[in-house]
Amino acid sequence: MMAATDALAGVLTQMTGPWPVSAAARELAAAGVPVFPCVPGGKRPLTEHGFHDATTDPGQVEAWWRTHPDANLAVPTGATSGMVVVDVDVHAPTDGYEAFERAYRAGLVSRWAFLVSTPSGGMHAYYPATPDRAQRSWQAARPGVDFRGDGGYILLPPSMVSTNGATVGYRVRQINTGPSATLDSDRLRDFLDPRPTPPPTTSDDVQRSADVSRLATWVAARGEGERNRGLFWAACRLAENGVPAPDALDVLTAAASQSGLGEREITTTVRSAYRTTQPQARPSSTVQGSPRAADGWFARDATVRTSAPGRRLS
Incomplete structure (x- = not known):
């Protein structure tokens, strides 16, 4: 290595x-x-x-x-x-x-x-x-x-x-x-x-985890022409089920990358889905440039x- x-x-x-x-x-x-x-x-x-x-x-x-x-x-x-x-x-x-x-x-x-x-x-x-x-x-x-x-x-x-x-x-x-x-x-x-320590796992949590895993597998299998639409649909489902946006990005980035989408395109699509499903969420925008670090x-x-x-x- x-x-x-x-x-x-x-x-x-x-x-x-x-x-x-x-x-x-x-x-x-x-x-x-x-x-x-x-x-x-x-x-x-x-x-x-x-x-x-x-x-x-x-x-x-x-x-x-x-x-x-x-x-x-x-x-x-x-x-x-x-x-x-x-x-x-x-x-x-x-x-x-x-x-x-x-x-x-x-x-x-x-x-x-x-x-x-x-x-x-x-x-x-x-x-x-x-x-x-x-x-x-x-x-x-x-x-x-x-x-x-x-x-x-x-x-x-x-x-x-x-x-x-x-x-x-x-x-x-x-x-x-x-x-x-x-x-x-x-x-x-x-x-x-x-991140806060998660509460004890319930049967509902186990089922949601399995559903998220199946959703990620489905996104990874999307072909050209349906990758963006499939990613958007999957992100909307996660948003509707209360999955935090950072967790959705974690799950969907690896899956959508396998289908051929680039990271910035994935991030934009997931954030768009969350804005559509949860209009109160307002993610920050990207700007060029950076102040120096402390030293x-x-x-x-x-x-x-x-x-x-x-x-x-x-």
Whole structure:
């Protein structure tokens, strides 16, 4: 598992100048990192089964980018690739950098392998996946930090996406030259977004849990042309049954990703369903940019550099 982040960091380190996405895809596949293409300028997979089609086969990788030379580059997260990602985002009025810094000072996210700046002003922090342990993807909307593990995927440099009328690329901002370490994703979630202890389980709770599981399976099986509509319908059912919006996102993100939808599209659809079903809920809107964290360690204007684990990051 450690080798995956090392291999990815090694390839990214070579990107000292402009690289074609196809060249990065070939290098990553040759290093043993499974890859797949997404739409040019976006995050939606171009493959029939989304991130499930990721491969290291050089012939398939060559064929994908010969057919779609401007395609973006993505890798699955979790056990499939051996790497997981903490996604720091910026939503008004929440600044994910502040939450990430709190977690850093608590020793929960300190030993990352490398950091990538995202087009929206956020940041991706990469870690080795924990061997022989499931690490499910989750979203913590209030602190502005998400986790990409099993059931997720991520775009890599030098991919470009269109945001606010401009095309902006992912870029490597910092590579850890010392050893990285696995991440306790459950502990991180409890730290960032603590939840009350649930009451004792009743037979109704067990039935609702089974119904939610069947609903997620149904969403994952939707084909092209019915994915968005099916996701919206499922989210409305969860809202009607009193499932909190963050829990609905947790359940439906992994399921809808399997059907080929991108995370932002999933989030928008689920929130729209909750606004329709529960009009009193008013989720915050996304804005570009972020104030610096308290001491600027993870400010979005950081430059690319390397760092040993025990040294300050700026």
